[in-house]
Amino acid sequence: MMEIGLNHYLILSTILFAIGLVGVMRRKNLLLLFFATEILLNSVNIAFAAISHYYGDLTGQMFAFFVIAIAASEVAVGLGLLIVWYKRHGNIDLDSLASMKG
Amino acid sequence: MFEAIAFYLFAFLTIAMFYIVVTTSQALYALSALAAGMIFISAFFFILNADFLGAIQIIVYTGAVMALYAFGMMFFDTTREVKEKKGNKFIIVGMSALAAALVVAIFAAPMLSTNIVALYPSSADIGNTQEVGMVLFTKYLIPFELAAVMLLVAMVAGIVLAGKKMDNSITLEDDTNEKVLS
Amino acid sequence: MEKYLYIALFAPLVSSLFSALFTATPKKTFTGIIASLLIFSAFVSSSILLTHILGGGEPIHVEMMTWMATGDLYIPFGFVVDEISVTMMMVVTLVSTVVHIYSIGYMDHDKGFNRFFSYLSAFVFSMMILVMSDNYAGLFIGWEGVGLCSWLLIGFWFHKESATWAANEAFIMNRIADLGMLVGLFLIYWNTGTLQYEGSFAAFAHLDTTTLSWIGIFLFIGAMGKSAQFPLHTWLADAMEGPTPVSALIHAATMVTAGVYLVVRSNELYSLIPHVGLFIASLGAFVAIFAASMALVNRDMKRVIAYSTLSQLGYMFAAAGLGAYWVALFHLMAHAFFKALLFLGAGNVMHAMHDELDPFKMGGLKKVMKWTYIMMTFASVALAGLFPLAGFFSKDTILEAAFAEHHFVIYSVLLFTAGLTAFYSFRLTALIFEGEERYKLFGIHPHEAYKYMLVAMSPLLILAIIAGAFRTTFFGMVEEILGAMEYHIHSHVTLWIMTIGTQVFVILAIMYAYKKYNNAKITVPDGTSAMENSFMYKLLLNQYYIPYAYEKYIVVPYREMSEVFWTHVDLKIVDASVDGIAGIIYNTGDRTSAMQSGNLSTMLKWMVAGLLGMLSLAVVFGLAVRYSDEILAILSGLGV
Numbered sequence: 001m002m003e004i005g006l007n008h009y010l011i012l013s014t015i016l017f018a019i020g021l022v023g024v025m026r027r028k029n030l031l032l033l034f035f036a037t038e039i040l041l042n043s044v045n046i047a048f049a050a051i052s053h054y055y056g057d058l059t060g061q062m063f064a065f066f067v068i069a070i071a072a073s074e075v076a077v078g079l080g081l082l083i084v085w086y087k088r089h090g091n092i093d094l095d096s097l098a099s100m101k102g
Numbered sequence: 103m104f105e106a107i108a109f110y111l112f113a114f115l116t117i118a119m120f121y122i123v124v125t126t127s128q129a130l131y132a133l134s135a136l137a138a139g140m141i142f143i144s145a146f147f148f149i150l151n152a153d154f155l156g157a158i159q160i161i162v163y164t165g166a167v168m169a170l171y172a173f174g175m176m177f178f179d180t181t182r183e184v185k186e187k188k189g190n191k192f193i194i195v196g197m198s199a200l201a202a203a204l205v206v207a208i209f210a211a212p213m214l215s216t217n218i219v220a221l222y223p224s225s226a227d228i229g230n231t232q233e234v235g236m237v238l239f240t241k242y243l244i245p246f247e248l249a250a251v252m253l254l255v256a257m258v259a260g261i262v263l264a265g266k267k268m269d270n271s272i273t274l275e276d277d278t279n280e281k282v283l284s
Numbered sequence: 285m286e287k288y289l290y291i292a293l294f295a296p297l298v299s300s301l302f303s304a305l306f307t308a309t310p311k312k313t314f315t316g317i318i319a320s321l322l323i324f325s326a327f328v329s330s331s332i333l334l335t336h337i338l339g340g341g342e343p344i345h346v347e348m349m350t351w352m353a354t355g356d357l358y359i360p361f362g363f364v365v366d367e368i369s370v371t372m373m374m375v376v377t378l379v380s381t382v383v384h385i386y387s388i389g390y391m392d393h394d395k396g397f398n399r400f401f402s403y404l405s406a407f408v409f410s411m412m413i414l415v416m417s418d419n420y421a422g423l424f425i426g427w428e429g430v431g432l433c434s435w436l437l438i439g440f441w442f443h444k445e446s447a448t449w450a451a452n453e454a455f456i457m458n459r460i461a462d463l464g465m466l467v468g469l470f471l472i473y474w475n476t477g478t479l480q481y482e483g484s485f486a487a488f489a490h491l492d493t494t495t496l497s498w499i500g501i502f503l504f505i506g507a508m509g510k511s512a513q514f515p516l517h518t519w520l521a522d523a524m525e526g527p528t529p530v531s532a533l534i535h536a537a538t539m540v541t542a543g544v545y546l547v548v549r550s551n552e553l554y555s556l557i558p559h560v561g562l563f564i565a566s567l568g569a570f571v572a573i574f575a576a577s578m579a580l581v582n583r584d585m586k587r588v589i590a591y592s593t594l595s596q597l598g599y600m601f602a603a604a605g606l607g608a609y610w611v612a613l614f615h616l617m618a619h620a621f622f623k624a625l626l627f628l629g630a631g632n633v634m635h636a637m638h639d640e641l642d643p644f645k646m647g648g649l650k651k652v653m654k655w656t657y658i659m660m661t662f663a664s665v666a667l668a669g670l671f672p673l674a675g676f677f678s679k680d681t682i683l684e685a686a687f688a689e690h691h692f693v694i695y696s697v698l699l700f701t702a703g704l705t706a707f708y709s710f711r712l713t714a715l716i717f718e719g720e721e722r723y724k725l726f727g728i729h730p731h732e733a734y735k736y737m738l739v740a741m742s743p744l745l746i747l748a749i750i751a752g753a754f755r756t757t758f759f760g761m762v763e764e765i766l767g768a769m770e771y772h773i774h775s776h777v778t779l780w781i782m783t784i785g786t787q788v789f790v791i792l793a794i795m796y797a798y799k800k801y802n803n804a805k806i807t808v809p810d811g812t813s814a815m816e817n818s819f820m821y822k823l824l825l826n827q828y829y830i831p832y833a834y835e836k837y838i839v840v841p842y843r844e845m846s847e848v849f850w851t852h853v854d855l856k857i858v859d860a861s862v863d864g865i866a867g868i869i870y871n872t873g874d875r876t877s878a879m880q881s882g883n884l885s886t887m888l889k890w891m892v893a894g895l896l897g898m899l900s901l902a903v904v905f906g907l908a909v910r911y912s913d914e915i916l917a918i919l920s921g922l923g924v
Contacts, residue, residue, distance in 0.1 A: 003106070004105050004106050004109045007210065007222055008109060008211055009146070009150075010206075010209045011181055011206050011209060012113050012116075012117075012129050012146075013854070014202045014205045014206050014209070015117060015202060016116065016117065016120055017201075017202065018125075018198040018199060018201060018202035018203070019117065019120045019121060019123075019198070020120070021197070021198040021201060021892055022123030022124050022194055022195060022198045023120075023123065024888055024892075025194040025197070025198070025888055025889050025892060026191065026194050026490070027124070027126070027178070028885065029129070031129065031171070031174055031178060032123075032129060032132055032173065034136070034171070035123050035124075035132055035133070035136050035171070036123070036124060037136030038136060038163075038167070039120050039123060039124070039136075039139070040139075042140065042143050042163075045143070045155075045159075046143060046146055049146065049147050049150045049152045049155055050275075052150070052152065053150040053152065054152055055349065058233060058234065058237045059155065059237075061152050061155050061234060062234075062238065062242050062245075063235075063240070064152075064155055064239060065155060065158065066245060066477070068155075068158055068159065068162050068163075069249040069252065069253060070249075070252070071162075071163075071167065072166060072167060072253060072256070073253055073255070073256030075166075075167050075170050075171070075252075075258075076170065076256040076257055076260035077256050077259045077260055077263070077658065079170055079171075079173075079174050079260060079264065080259055080260040080261075080262070080264045081263055082160055082174065083174075083176070083177065083263060083264040084263050084264070086177070086178055092178055094884050094885050096882060097882075097883075097884055098882040098883055099229055193889070194889070197889070197892050197893060197896055198892070201892065201895060201896050201899060204896070204900060204902075204903055205899065207903060208899070208903060208906065227370065245556055251478040
């Protein structure tokens with residue numbers, strides 16, 4: 001219990017990921033939806049770093065690094081798109097995004 | 103001992119922060135909690151001897167990403183209370199919990215770790231940052247460069263998307279606004 | 285020499301394809317001429333090959349290309365020209381050349397003139413493959429090819445209901461028999477590992493008699509269908525719906541003899557199983573008398589000749605079954621000549637009489653159709669087996685063989701049949717050509733056929749007369765490959781008594797036929813005379829009621845059974861299950877399309893649900909792998 005192992009980190013990462021999933025599913029405001037995706041990405045980063053540490057391999061850290069880079073790009077592009085959407089429709093409500101209805 | 107205390111403390115804090123992020127109806131609270139959660143996560147990186155990653159986490163997330171979100175919030179005027187979905191919460195929570203339980207079950211099962219060989223073993227002699235630098239600029243040089251290009255592209259895209267017709271006010275109801283909205 | 289082999293084989297194909305180019309256009313005489321020329325070139329090549337073989341040359345064996353090579357199965361497109369196949373090639377190409385030229389005149393007024401030549405040449409090509417192949421698979425391809433062409437040609441006048449019916453009957457009967465043949469081929473491959481003649485013949489010697497008997501029986505079932513032996517004989521008489529040249533070529537001279545060819549070709553198999561051979565011989569003798577009896581009373585000129593063909597095929601099988609393969613082959617050859625001649629003569633008569641087939645409505649035609657009369661008389665004499673025409677030598681040798689093998693029942697049946705043959709042949713010629721000119725009652729003005737048709741027929745006439753002279757040559761040629769032997773009746777006196785006795789019997793039969801049918805009192809039967817009401821007459825005229833029996837006990841129950849299967853099995857099980865699957869998929873799509881609301885939130889929920897499903901699968905499979913031994917133990921405990 002006191003000795004922290006890889007599984008502790010993986011379970012923590014899973015719990016955070018689940019919280020992120022809840023956010024993704026229940027949020028209606030697109031900006032807050034973005035927050036939830038950040039949680040998802042971060043939870044995975046923890047798992048990467050932990051695996052990297054416990055196997056003594058730097059590859060995991062590298063992946064976490066690239067994930068951070070991707071997260072940053074995603075925020076930049078995503079916010080840009082949100083602004084365009086907001087200018088068009090005056091809100092960022094998910095329910096107004098239904099043009100893909102089949 | 104110290105490590106365990108730190109792990110449980112920060113685990114509790116992170117979970118709490120992220121819980122606030124997904125549940126609160128105040129966007130500002132959510133933003134603040136997310137920023138705090140990011141910083142707490144960097145603590146794990148420090149515990150795991152990934153100093154460089156921890157630093158990056160603080161700089162990128164709390165420095166850059168959070169600042170962007172803060173601007174976004176100001177822009178969208180989401181300071182007012184956020185309307186939530188009315189749908190069945192039990193389904194959402196249940197599905198997430200079940201997914202988490204399954205993943206935990208998979209992790210809890212005995213893992214086949216014997217075959218894993220470290221490709222880039224970390225050595226004790228040099229610091230983590232130096233190690234990361236060495237791997238990043240040798241094996242992962244091309245992905246690194248690509249990531250740089252990707253960030254550039256994202257920056258250009260963000261500016262182009264957000265910066266179009268910035269001179270038109272979107273809060274004043276006038277003729278120009280009609281044009282933008284149409 | 286290989287060059288000639290390929291010419292003989294592929295000239296008919298070229299001819300068929302060439303004629304096929306013009307099938308959609310009106311009659312073009314040149315298609316007939318070019319087709320005839322190409323078939324003639326095949327005939328010339330075959331003759332060259334015959335001289336080569338006769339001159340003591342080695343059999344020619346070529347492998348054009350590999351056809352199938354999978355695992356142990358190796359079947360090439362191999363062709364062989366040896367003593368047996370060269371005989372068949374000669375018969376096929378000669379008769380088909382004659383028939384092609386004859387058809388130019390016969391089909392003169394037909395709309396399907398070009399199509400006819402295309403089919404006819406295709407038939408020749410298939411027949412050449414059949415006789416020239418060096419393996420059973422190639423033989424089977426030719427076998428099916430001639431079956432197909434026969435179907436096309438019987439049903440040539442497809443707007444006639446009866447013609448299509450007859451074509452289908454022939455095709456279906458042949459399919460039934462071909463199944464037997466196919467089983468035989470499978471057995472050969474199963475037991476010998478090869479379908480090449482050489483390889484399988486060599487392997488037959490090491491097989492046990494039971495296996496060989498089954499192979500022999502199944503192959504003979506195939507032969508029975510193609511050669512219309514009892515009980516698959518009914519199609520041949522109905523096949524007379526086709527144009528007469530077709531009857532001459534396919535249903536007299538070549539295709540129907542393919543069964544005999546198969547038995548002769550497989551002689552190494554049948555000599556190992558004499559009991560099957562005896563069965564073949566007995567069946568042959570039975571069919572000989574059975575068909576001859578039906579020919580006695582029939583009032584359709586072409587059907588009489590068809591029954592005669594059937595009867596002669598019975599002779600051939602009798603000879604082949606008794607191990608006298610060379611005699612069978614010789615009779616096949618001689619029979620092809622005079623029977624084709626007979627058919628073509630009948631075609632002339634039909635043309636003259638405006639497709640009237642009842643000989644009772646003819647009579648006295650010898651005045652207007654002198655040459656046809658001469659040809660048909662000679663053909664009938666040859667068929668009856670009078671010295672010195674072809675039939676005498678071939679048929680008499682069969683009788684001698686039966687006698688020498690001490691199968692006296694078969695001998696006496698065949699001898700009696702010879703008398704019947706003579707009777708019905710001359711009943712026919714007498715009714716057609718002699719006596720009163722009854723056709724005048726029906727207002728018909730007969731005329732002789734075109735000159736070139738008669739000229740085309742003349743080679744057959746000559747051969748029908750002189751073919752017997754080749755007996756010794758032929759024997760010399762095939763004696764090695766067929767293990768032929770001269771049949772020696774122990775005393776010369778017996779032989780002379782037999783020969784002369786047969787001749788006298790035949791002559792008496794002919795005289796009786798002439799006496800009965802060559803007089804002024806013959807009228808068109810109207811069903812009132814005592815003879816026509818006798819039981820035997822009705823039995824024979826109705827072909828022993830066999831077609832009725834087939835109709836009543838096979839066709840009708842089969843149709844009813846199919847009806848039941850259609851309504852109960854096909855509609856309710858097969859169709860229903862297929863429709864059910866389609867319905868399930870359709871309904872699933874219908875119901876689940878609500879998922880695609882376009883709302884991102886809903887989609888995300890579905891995505892998470894999918895993730896959940898995948899994770900569950902991963903866990904289940906992981907557990908299954910982890911506990912696979914236990915699961916297997918439990919399953920085996922349950923008896924799975």
